[in-house]
Amino acid sequence: MSSPTKDPLFRSGGSLTCRGLALAAALIFGIVMLTSACGDPEAPTPDADPAAEDAQQNTIVDVAVAAGQFSDLVRAVQAAGLAQTLQEEGPFTVFAPTDGAFAGLPDGVLDELMEDPDALAEILLHHVVPGIYTEAEIRELTSLETAQGTTLEISDTRQGVLIDGANILTANVRASNGIIHVITTVLTP
Numbered sequence: 001m002s003s004p005t006k007d008p009l010f011r012s013g014g015s016l017t018c019r020g021l022a023l024a025a026a027l028i029f030g031i032v033m034l035t036s037a038c039g040d041p042e043a044p045t046p047d048a049d050p051a052a053e054d055a056q057q058n059t060i061v062d063v064a065v066a067a068g069q070f071s072d073l074v075r076a077v078q079a080a081g082l083a084q085t086l087q088e089e090g091p092f093t094v095f096a097p098t099d100g101a102f103a104g105l106p107d108g109v110l111d112e113l114m115e116d117p118d119a120l121a122e123i124l125l126h127h128v129v130p131g132i133y134t135e136a137e138i139r140e141l142t143s144l145e146t147a148q149g150t151t152l153e154i155s156d157t158r159q160g161v162l163i164d165g166a167n168i169l170t171a172n173v174r175a176s177n178g179i180i181h182v183i184t185t186v187l188t189p
Contacts, residue, residue: 059087060094060175067173069182072102072110079114080121086128090177093129093144095152095163097186105186126150126189132179135161135171150189163187 061083064070073096077083086092102110113120125148133144138161144152155162161171166185173180 058175059177060090060092060180061086063173063175063180064096069098069100070096072099073097076102076110076114076120076124080117080124082121082124086177088177091130091132092147092178093131093133094178094180095127095129095166095168095183095187096180097127097166097183098169101166101184101186122148123186123188126152126187134179135168135181138163138181146189148189152187 058066061074061077064074064077074083077086086094113123126146128147129144129152130147133141138144138154139156141154143154146152152164155165159167161168163181163183164185164187166183166187168181168183170182173182
């Protein structure tokens with residue numbers, strides 16, 4: 001091993017040169033980066049996506065409530081007694097009709113369904129599929145079996161994916177217990 005006075009990183013008398021300082025700083029930076037990478041794997045990173053973090057904590061019902069375009073769906077889920085089910089672990093794929101989709105029902109149909117929780121639950125469960133299916137995965141299928149035991153027909157068209165004839169407006173909305181695909185029509189079994 002050479003003495004500090006003959007090492008190019010040191011000046012005579014043992015003090016570091018500029019090159020030696022740069023190497024020492026790089027070494028310290030590397031150690032700091034390595035130890036921070038070995039930290040808490042659950043700790044959020046500075047560039048973490050807040051929407052992804054929310055999805056890890058918010059259930060399908062929470063996401064639907066926060067979106068603001070599913071007030072009729074949320075009201076129907078509550079009236080049918082399915083809110084607790086859709087807040088459980090799942091996972092679920094939900095084809096969620098917007099308020100506009102509910103407005104497209106014939107006059108009085110939604111009010112009648114609200115009075116019949118069993119019929120309402122059957123219709124709502126026709127929108128729920130056990131498991132998680134992304135839009136890309138759905139494109140590869142011709143049908144899906146619902147939580148109600150019925151079948152949803154899938155068509156991949158130029159205009160996009162159709163679920164029993166309903167367009168998917170927004171796909172792959174993540175929740176802690178599944179995924180939501182926003183659709184344009186209330187599906188009926």
